[in-house]
Amino acid sequence: MMHALHDLLLLCLLTCVGQNAQGSEIINGRPVPESLMRYMASVQIDGKHVCGGFLVSEDFVLTAAHCDKNSPMEVVLGTHNLKKVNNDRMRFSVKTCKHKYYDKVESGNDIMLLQLSRKVQLDKKVKPIQLAKKAIKATDNMKCLVAGWGFTATNGKAVDVLNRVDVPLIDLNVCKKQWKFQKVVLPKGVLCAGGYGTKNGFCQGDSGGPLVCNGTAVGIVSFNMNGNCDYPNRPNVYTDISQHLAWIRNILKKKRC
Known part of the structure; x- marks a missing residue:
C-alpha cells in the first residue's frame, strides 16, 4: 500500500513538473535596456x-x-x-x-x-547571440543571467517589458541532490542556476529563454519545482546547450x- 502511494505521489510530482514548466519568467528582476539583449x-x-x-x-x-x-x-x-x-x-x-x-x-x-x-x-x-562551445561548471565563476516576459511571482501577472536577473550557477551534484529530495532524478545534459540559495530565478511565462554567462548562451530555461517561484527552494533547471x-x-x- 505504501509503495503504491509513493509511486502515485511521484507520478503526480513529475506530471506537475511537466505541466508547470511551460514558460517561466523572472523573479526579482529589472527591466532590460533597449540597447541590450537584442537576441x-x-x-x-x-x-x-x-x-x-x-x-x-x-x-x-x-x-x-x-x-x-x-x-x-x-x-x-x-x-x-x-x-x-x-x-x-x-x-x-x-x-x-x-x-x-x-x-x-x-x-x-x-x-x-x-x-x-x-x-x-x-x-x-x-x-x-553566440552559443557556448563547451560545457561550463559552477566553479568557472561566471556571471550569469536569465531574462524573459511573464510572471514576476508565483501565480502572478505577466509583464509587457523584458526583465532580467542575475543568477548563480549551481554545482550539478548539489543540484541533483536537491532534486533527489523531491524524488526527481535529473536527466543528462542539464545545468542548474538560481532558485536555490538565492531569491532570484525564473517562473511561469518564459521557458525557452537563455541562460547567459559572459555574453554567451549556455542554457535554455526548462523547469522549476512545480511552478513554485517563491525562492529559494529547488535549483532551476536548464538544458545544457553544449550537449x-x-x-x-x-x-x-x-x-x-
Missing part, C-alpha cells in the same frame, strides 16, 4: 506570449521543446515591449524543429529550433530540420 524573442500562439527564445542565426530561434503546443506558432523579434510590435517587420511565422528524442521535460532533450518564415534583418535592434551543438549546427547548416 531575445517572444514565442507566441494566437498573438499571445507563451515562451521565450533567442536568435541564433538569421533563420533560426532557439527555445525549449515543451513550448510546442501543437498549434501554429509565431516569433516576435526586435522589441523589449510586447505592446510595441510592428507585425509586418517584427512578427515571423515559424516551422518547429523539435529534438527527435524529446518526450517530456523530466526526460531531457528539452530543446527546439524555430525556423523563421523569412530571414530577419540584422541591425542595432536585432542581433543573434546539443552538433544537432544545432547540423540544422543551421542545412537550413531545415
Whole structure:
C-alpha cells in the first residue's frame, strides 16, 4: 500500500513538473535596456506570449521543446515591449524543429529550433547571440543571467517589458541532490542556476529563454519545482546547450530540420 502511494505521489510530482514548466519568467528582476539583449524573442500562439527564445542565426530561434503546443506558432523579434510590435517587420511565422528524442521535460532533450518564415534583418535592434562551445561548471565563476516576459511571482501577472536577473550557477551534484529530495532524478545534459540559495530565478511565462554567462548562451530555461517561484527552494533547471551543438549546427547548416 505504501509503495503504491509513493509511486502515485511521484507520478503526480513529475506530471506537475511537466505541466508547470511551460514558460517561466523572472523573479526579482529589472527591466532590460533597449540597447541590450537584442537576441531575445517572444514565442507566441494566437498573438499571445507563451515562451521565450533567442536568435541564433538569421533563420533560426532557439527555445525549449515543451513550448510546442501543437498549434501554429509565431516569433516576435526586435522589441523589449510586447505592446510595441510592428507585425509586418517584427512578427515571423515559424516551422518547429523539435529534438527527435524529446518526450517530456523530466526526460531531457528539452530543446527546439524555430525556423523563421523569412530571414530577419540584422541591425542595432536585432542581433543573434553566440552559443557556448563547451560545457561550463559552477566553479568557472561566471556571471550569469536569465531574462524573459511573464510572471514576476508565483501565480502572478505577466509583464509587457523584458526583465532580467542575475543568477548563480549551481554545482550539478548539489543540484541533483536537491532534486533527489523531491524524488526527481535529473536527466543528462542539464545545468542548474538560481532558485536555490538565492531569491532570484525564473517562473511561469518564459521557458525557452537563455541562460547567459559572459555574453554567451549556455542554457535554455526548462523547469522549476512545480511552478513554485517563491525562492529559494529547488535549483532551476536548464538544458545544457553544449550537449546539443552538433544537432544545432547540423540544422543551421542545412537550413531545415
